[in-house]
Structure formats: structure tokens, C-alpha cells
Amino acid sequence: MKDIKFIYSKTILLSGLLFLVTMGCEREISNEVEFATNNSSGEIFTDSPIGLGSDFYFPFGGSKATAWTVDESEGYESEASMRFDVPNANDPEGSYAGAIFRVDGAGRNLTEYDALTFWAKASQGVSIGSIGFGIDFEGDKYQVTKSELSLSTNWVKYTIPIPDASKLIEERGMFWYSAGTQNTGGNGYTFWIDDLQFEKLGTIGQPLPKLYDGKNAEMQTFVGTDGLLDLPTVTFNLGSGQNTTLLVAHSYFDYMSSEPSVVNVSKEAGLAESLTSGQVVITASSAGVQAEGALTVSVIGDFNFAPTPTRNPNNVISIFSDVYNNVPVDFFNGYWQPYQTTESADFEINGDNVLNYTNFNFVGHQFANPTVDATEKSNMHINMFIPGEVPGDMDFLISIIDFGADGADGGGDDTREQVFFNKSIWVANTWITLEFPITLTNKNAIGLIIYENINFSSLTNFYLDNIYFYSE
Numbered sequence: 001m002k003d004i005k006f007i008y009s010k011t012i013l014l015s016g017l018l019f020l021v022t023m024g025c026e027r028e029i030s031n032e033v034e035f036a037t038n039n040s041s042g043e044i045f046t047d048s049p050i051g052l053g054s055d056f057y058f059p060f061g062g063s064k065a066t067a068w069t070v071d072e073s074e075g076y077e078s079e080a081s082m083r084f085d086v087p088n089a090n091d092p093e094g095s096y097a098g099a100i101f102r103v104d105g106a107g108r109n110l111t112e113y114d115a116l117t118f119w120a121k122a123s124q125g126v127s128i129g130s131i132g133f134g135i136d137f138e139g140d141k142y143q144v145t146k147s148e149l150s151l152s153t154n155w156v157k158y159t160i161p162i163p164d165a166s167k168l169i170e171e172r173g174m175f176w177y178s179a180g181t182q183n184t185g186g187n188g189y190t191f192w193i194d195d196l197q198f199e200k201l202g203t204i205g206q207p208l209p210k211l212y213d214g215k216n217a218e219m220q221t222f223v224g225t226d227g228l229l230d231l232p233t234v235t236f237n238l239g240s241g242q243n244t245t246l247l248v249a250h251s252y253f254d255y256m257s258s259e260p261s262v263v264n265v266s267k268e269a270g271l272a273e274s275l276t277s278g279q280v281v282i283t284a285s286s287a288g289v290q291a292e293g294a295l296t297v298s299v300i301g302d303f304n305f306a307p308t309p310t311r312n313p314n315n316v317i318s319i320f321s322d323v324y325n326n327v328p329v330d331f332f333n334g335y336w337q338p339y340q341t342t343e344s345a346d347f348e349i350n351g352d353n354v355l356n357y358t359n360f361n362f363v364g365h366q367f368a369n370p371t372v373d374a375t376e377k378s379n380m381h382i383n384m385f386i387p388g389e390v391p392g393d394m395d396f397l398i399s400i401i402d403f404g405a406d407g408a409d410g411g412g413d414d415t416r417e418q419v420f421f422n423k424s425i426w427v428a429n430t431w432i433t434l435e436f437p438i439t440l441t442n443k444n445a446i447g448l449i450i451y452e453n454i455n456f457s458s459l460t461n462f463y464l465d466n467i468y469f470y471s472e
Contacts, residue, residue, distance in 0.1 A: 038106055038107060038108055038109040038169065038170050039051060039106070039108045039109065040108060040109040040110070040111075040112060041108065042108075042110070042113055042197045042198035042199060043197045044101065044174045044175055044196040044197055044198075045081075045082055045193070045194070045195070045196040045197075046078070046194075046195055046196075046197070047075065047078050047079055047080045048070060048080065049070075049101075051103070051108075052101060052102075052103055052104060052174065053103060053104025053105050054104055055104045056101055056102055056103065056104050056174075057099055057100075057101060058099055058100050058102060058137060059094075059098065059099040060098040060099060060100075060178060062094060062095060062096070063094045063095075063096050063097055063098040063099060063178075064085075064087045064091060064093045064094030064095075064096070064097055065093070065094065066085075066093070067084055067085050067086065067087065067094070067097035067098075067099070068082065068083070068084055068097070068099060069082075069083050069085075070082060070083065071083035071192060074192055075192075075194050076119040076155045076194040076195060078194060078195070080194075081192045081193060081194035082192065082193045082194065082196065083190060083191075083192055084097055084177065084179065084190065084191050084192070084193070085097065085188065085190050086179045086180065086181060086188050086189050086190065086191070087181075087188045088181065088186060088187060088188045089180070089181045089186035089187075090186065091188070095180070095181075096129075096178065096179060096180035096181070097177070097178075097179045097180075098176075098177060098178035098179065099176065099177065100135045100136065100137065100173060100175070100176040101173075101174045101175040101176065102135075102136050102137070102172050102173055102174065103172045103174060106170065106172075107136075107169075107170035107171045107172040108168075108170070108171055108172075108174075109168070109169055109170065110162070110165060110168035110171050110198050111165050111166055111168055111169060112165070112200055113162060113165055113198040113199055113200050114161060114162055114165060114199070114200055114201055114202070114204050115159050115160060115161045115162060115198070115199055115200075115201050115204060116132075116133050116144075116159075116160045116162070116175070116196075116197075116198055116199075117157060117158065117159050117160075117195075117196075117197060117198075117199050117201070118157070118158055118193050118194065118195060118196040118197070119155050119156065119157050119158075119193070119194045119195050120149075120151055120155070120156060120158055120191060120192060120193045120194075121151060121152065121153055121154055121155045121156065121191065121192055122151040122152070122153060122189060122190065122191035122192070123153070123189050123190040123191070124153065124184075124189050125150075125151070125152055125153065126150075126151055126183060126184060126189055126191070127148040127149060127150050127151070127183055128148070128149040128151060128177065128178075128179045128191065129147065129148065129178050129179055129180055129182070130145050130146070130147050130176075130177070130178040131145075131146050131149050131160070131176070131177045131178070131179075132144040132145045132146050132160055132175075132176060132246070133160070133171075133173055133174060133175050133176065134171065134173045134176075134249065135173045135176040136171075136172040136173035138172070140173065140249065141249060141251045142167060142168060142171060142173070142249055142251055142252065143173070143248070143249040144160060144162070144163065144246050144247075144248050144249070145246060145247040145248070146160050146244065146246055146247075147247065151191055155194075159201070159204075159238055159239075159244070160244070160246065161204050161207070161234075161236040161238075161244070161246065162198075163207065163209075163234045163246065163248050163252040163286060163287065164252050164286060164287040166287075167251065167252065175196060179191070201239060203238070203239030204236050204237070204238060204239065205236060205237030205238070206237070206289070207234050207235070207236050207286065207287060207289055208234065208235040208236075208289075208292065209232060209233070209234045209253065209284070209285070209286035209287075209289055209290075209291035209292070210232060210233045210234070210235070210291055210292045210293050211229070211230075211232050211253075211282075211283070211284055211291050211292070211293035211294060211295060212230055212293045212294070212295055213233070213293065214292035214293040215293050216293065216294050216295075216296065217230075217293070217294070217295045217296070218295070218296045218297075218298070219295065219296075219297055219298070219345070219358070220297075220298045220299075220300055220387050220388065221274050221297060221298070221299055221300070221347070222274060222299065222300060222301060222302060222303035222349065223274055223275065223276055223277060223299055223301060223302050223303070224274060224302070224303065224349045224350060225273075225274045225299075225303065225347045225348075225349050226271060226272070226273050226274075226347065226348060226349075227271070227272055227345060227346070227347040228250070228269075228270050228271055228272075229250070229255070229265070229270040229271075229272060229282065229295065230343070231247050231248070231249070231250065231270075232247075232248060232250070232252075232253050232270075232284065232286070232291065233245050233246060233247055233248065234246050234248055234252070234286060248286075250268060250269055250270030251268045251269070252286050252287075253268070253270070253284045253285065253286045253291065254267050254268065254284060254285050254286070255267055255268070255270060255282060255283075255284045256282070256283050256284065256285075257272075257280050257281075257282055258280045258281040258282075258283075259278060259279075259280040261275060261276065262274070262275060262276055262277075262278035262279070262280045262299055263275065263278075263280045263282070263297050263299060265282055272297065274297070274299045275299075276299065277299050277300065277301050278298075278299055279296065279297065279298045279299070280296070280297050280299075281294050281295070281296050281297075282294060282295040282296075282297060303349050304385075304429070304430075304431065305349075305352055305431075306352075306354075306383040306385070306431045306465040306466055307383065307431060307433065307466075308323060309321060309323045309324070309381070309466050309468070311470055313325070315377075315470050315471045315472075316468050316469070316470045317372055317374060317377055317468060317469040317470075318467070318468040319365060319367060319372075319449070319467040319468055319469075320332065320353075320355060320365070320464070320465070320466070320467040320468075321465065321466045321467065321468055322351065322352055322353055323466065324468060327367055327372055328367060328369060328370070329365060329366070329367045330366040330367060330368055330369060331364075331365070331366055332344065332346075332355055332363075332365050333357070333363050333364075334363075334364055334366055336364070339361075340361060340362060340363065341359050341360070341361045342357050342358070342359060342360045342361055342362060342363040343357070343358050343359050344356065344357060344358075345357075345358050352465075353465075354463050354464070354465050355463065355464040355465065356461075356462075356463050357451075357461065357462055357463075357464070358460065358461050359460060359461075360453065360459055360460050360461065360462065361452065361453055362450060362451065362452030362453065363450070363451055363452075364448055364449060364450040364451070365448070365449045365467070366409070366447060366448050367446075367447055367448075368403065368407070368408075368409060368447040368448070370407075371402075371403055371407055371444075371445040371446055371447040372445075372446045372447070372469065373443075373444040373445070373446075374438060374443045374444070374446050374469045375443055375444045376471055377438065377443075377469035377470055377471045378437060378438060378470075378471050378472065379435055379436065379437050379438060379469070379470055379471070379472070380398075380400065380434075380435065380436055380437075380438055380468075380469055380470075381433070381434070381435050381466060381467070381468050381469075381470055382398070382433075382434040382435075382464060382466070382467050383431050383432070383433055383434070383464065383465045383466045383467075384426075384431070384432050384434060384462055384463070384464055385429070385430065385431045385432070385462060385463040385464075385465075386426055386428055386429075386459070386461070386462045386463075387428070387429060387461060387462070387463070388428060388429070388461070389428050390423050390426045390427070390428050391423065391457060391458045391459050392423065393423075393455075393456065393457055393458055394422065394423035394426065394457050394458070394459050395420070395421075395422055395423075395453070395454050395455040395456075395457040396420070396421045396422070396451070396452075396453065396454070396457065396459065397418060397419070397420055397421075397450075397451070397452050397453075397454045398418070398419045398421070398434070398449065398450070398451055399416055399417065399418045399419075399448075399449070399450040399452075400416070400417045400419075400438065400440065400446060400448075400449055401414055401415070401416050401446070401447060401448040401449075401450070402414065402415045402416075402440050402442055402443055402444070402445050402446050402447070403445045403446075403447040403448070404442070404445060405445070407445050407447070409447060409448060415440055415441065415442060416440075417438065417439050417440050419436050420454075421434065431465075438469065446469075449467070451464075
């Protein structure tokens with residue numbers, strides 16, 4: 001992490017005397033005493049960082065730690081700005097630029113503001129993957145995300161509204177960004193931000209909160225299941241007349257269950273706990289505005305667990321299982337945009353973790369740091385469960401990819417094994433065991449498993465457990 005230090009002075013004003021002893025007599029505290037409150041300054045960067053302290057820049061894992069600097073030769077009507085150098089995709093120091101700016105000390109009181117604003121431009125027309133505020137690496141309770149922010153080569157002012165400022169009494173996460181090269185063919189670029197601050201604009205229109213994109217979604221689950229609801233969105237009308245949609249943390253919403261005895265939803269955390277069989281409708285509001293969309297949850301009974309593996313751990317390399325020690329996994333759902341639609345609704349019951357994929361078209365597990373050496377393993381094992389009905393057109397493909405000598409996905413020396421399955425082997429609401437030989441010539445750098453619908457298969461929802469390589 002690059003530690004760029006800026007020192008600021010903090011003055012605490014005491015406007016009343018809290019305790020006084022005179023001649024052995026105690027006096028009561030005056031009603032006119034004003035207690036110290038959190039810093040309410042909205043300024044974050046104007047020529048230099050403002051009031052952030054000495055240790056405030058924290059890069060995301062895998063990002064280039066030196067991507068951010070203060071550029072003293074470029075600014076919006078000023079002498080300096082924040083400069084972000086997004087690296088090439090193959091940069092050994094990090095494949096993207098991303099970090100948070102967190103107040104070093106007590107958080108700020110942002111209740112008087114309605115938006116985060118800033119001026120920005122880039123070295124070329126480009127979209128920044130994600131940008132916002134509310135990430136503090138301490139729960140990220142009030143995270144706000146603006147995706148695909150479009151920048152031009154001219155300075156333009158941008159506005160990210162606050163969904164409910166009354167909640168930001170002590171916020172440390174002032175700003176965060178994540179920028180890659182997905183839209184530039186892997187080539188790096190630079191963008192600048194200046195006059196970064198929270199403001200009271202007074203021109204932001206009525207918010208429109210939504211659950212599940214404003215639709216009436218449905219899902220099935222089991223008694224004893226805990227799971228997070230999908231992140232909600234809020235759409236605002238800006239002073240320019242344009243609308244902007246933000247992905248926001250559950251804490252900006254108040255959730256309600258039509259039958260709390262069946263499914264109880266934490267008021268702010270978006271955590272749903274299934275208690276008994278039945279059906280409920282989950283709705284929500286944000287800042288007093290009823291959200292469009294709802295989720296109907298059918299709790300269909302006790303969960304049918306996958307068969308417990310009994311193979312000797314010495315003969316197993318586990319990717320996902322509560323029975324064995326798992327290798328490090330980069331992700332179980334990388335969400336490869338723009339073509340992937342698959343979402344995750346993973347859950348845990350009585351200590352048993354299960355992968356759950358919804359809106360499925362394809363999905364992958366990547367374990368590239370390090371890759372897996374399965375030279376001594378002859379077979380693959382996977383348990384799979386399809387809730388509801390097995391689609392009549394189901395055609396399913398599993399691919400195992402070895403990254404080759406360079407250990408990199410798509411490096412030019414990858415090899416792939418593909419195994420096809422049709423609907424004949426599945427029974428609805430039943431765990432099926434998929435076992436097949438690993439036929440790769442080289443299998444000492446396996447880094448990816450991909451599952452996908454093929455031939456227009458309409459499978460949308462399934463569970464996975466006990467994913468591992470093994471030898472007999």
C-alpha cells in the first residue's frame with residue numbers, strides 16, 4: 001500500500017464548562033452546554049486531501065497500490081487534482097486501480113448534505129467500473145455504488161446522491177473507486193478528480209427505491225436457511241434533468257416480512273431467516289418511500305443435505321466442501337460481464353455451506369492464486385441439486401481449464417476438458433453425484449471450472465456442494 005501522508009490540525013471547541021467544584025460544592029451541568037459532535041465538513045479534496053488524517057488510502061486486493069497520486073500540474077480551475085493511473089491488464093504490480101479513502105479517526109457527520117460531487121476528466125473517453133462512497137472496511141454499512149461512470153476528455157461535474165443522509169452520523173468511508181481496462185482492450189489510461197466533496201444541492205428529485213429491479217421476484221428456500229437479499233437500487237432525478245441509478249447497501253432500506261414467524265428479515269441488514277414452512281412477501285422502504293418490487297419466498301420444508309463425502313482427505317484436493325480443507329479460491333461467481341446473467345444466492349444451514357446459482361446461463365470457479373496441481377488426481381466429484389422441476393430441454397456442460405506453464409487464464413497455452421450431461425441423470429429435488437475422469441494431458445495448473453447451459457437449455461436455478469478432485 002502506498003502511504004501518502006498529509007497532516008491536518010483538529011480544533012475542538014468547548015462551549016461550556018462540564019464540571020466545576022467550588023468550595024466543595026457540586027454544580028449541575030447547564031442546559032446551555034454544547035457537547036462536541038463529529039466533524040461535519042464536506043470537503044475531501046481541494047488541491048490536497050482535507051481532514052483525512054495521515055493514513056487514509058487503502059488499495060483493494062489485486063489492484064496497483066501506486067495508482068493514485070496528487071497531480072500538481074493538472075486541476076479544475078486550480079493548481080492540483082487527484083490523478084489515477086489505471087494500469088495495463090498485464091501489469092505485474094496490479095491488473096486494475098482501486099482503493100478507498102477512509103478518515104483516519106472519527107467519522108464525519110454528513111446529515112446536512114444530499115450528494116457527493118466532483119469534477120473529473122480522463123485521458124480518453126472511458127467508463128469507470130465503479131465509484132462511490134461508504135466503504136470503510138469495517139462493515140461497509142452505508143456503501144453506495146455508481147457503476148460505469150462515463151468520463152470524457154473535458155472537465156465535467158458529477159453527482160452521486162446520498163440515499164438517506166440521516167443515517168450518516170459518523171461515516172469514515174469518504175470515497176472509493178475501482179477502474180479496470182475491460183472497455184479499453186486491456187490498455188491503461190489516466191483520469192483526474194478535483195473538488196471532491198459532499199454538498200447540499202437542493203436540486204435532487206424524489207428518489208425511486210427498488211427491490212429486484214422493481215419486479216415481483218420469487219424464490220424457494222428451506223427451514224433454517226439464512227441468506228442475504230439482493231442489493232437494492234435507488235434512482236434519482238438530478239438537477240440536469242437526467243436520472244442516475246445507484247446500487248446501495250441494505251442499511252438504507254427498512255425491510256418488512258408479511259409473516260415474520262415464517263421468514264424474519266432484519267430491518268436494515270437484508271438478512272432473511274427462514275423459520276418454518278410457508279410463504280411470505282418481503283417488501284421495503286427507503287427514506288420513507290415505498291420501494292417498487294417485492295420478493296415472494298416459499299419455505300418448502302427441511303433441507304435435504306448433500307451426501308457426506310467419505311474419501312480419505314489425503315486423496316482429495318477440495319475446491320468447495322465443509323468436510324475437507326479447501327484450496328484458496330479467487331471467486332465462485334466472477335460475474336463475467338456483459339454476457340453472464342448468473343447471480344449467487346449462497347446459503348448456510350447448520351454449518352453446511354451451499355452454492356446457489358439463480359438466473360443461470362453460465363458461471364465459473366477460479367482458483368488461480370495458486371493454481372491446482374492435480375497430476376496425482378484421476379477424477380472430479382460434484383454434488384448438484386435442482387429445486388423444482390428439471391427443464392425438459394436441459395443440456396449442461398462442465399469445463400475444466402488448465403492454465404498451462406504461464407499459470408495465466410488465456411495466456412495462449414491453456415488446455416480444456418469438456419464434459420456434457422443431459423437431463424436423463426437428474427431427478428428434481430434430489431442431490432445427484434457427478435463423477436468423471438480428468439482427461440487433460442497436463443493438469444498441474446488447473447485454475448478454472450465453468451458450468452454452462454448449452455443448446456438453449458433453460459436451467460435457471462441449482463445448488464452445488466462437495467466440489468473436489470480425487471484419486472481412488
